[in-house]
Amino acid sequence: MGEKQYLLDKTLEAWKGKRVAVSVSNEHSFTGILEDFDEEVILLKDVVDIAGNKAKALVIKIEDLNWIMLL
Template sequence: MGMESLLEKVLKEWKGHKVAVSVGGDHSFTGTLEDFDEEVILLKDVVDVIGNRGKQMLIGLEDINWIMLLE
């Protein structure tokens, strides 16, 4: 078993908490971090910067510029 990556360690700690995510540099979303793997994160109760809402959203890790813990 290899050492856990910092990304994996932090995402485990943040699971179930509200986060903000910047995708592709142009789009930001908030939602609750529901799950993740080595390729994607899954957010629930998602809201974008102009107020559009969604139940869930999959985001490819390669498309994320940053992720911030909000609560």
């Protein structure tokens, strides 16, 4: 698991400050700017969901992520 965590950390660090799309619990999709992350959560700012609803920020548990992609 250490190697997987290293790859995730390395990738998220490179994507900080950039717009990403995420799928949470296979039900909800969001886009936002990757503000920060740790081993448990990621923080997005300037968030928009698939229906166009906007939020200033969103905290997502990493274990609830299905996928994350760089836009």
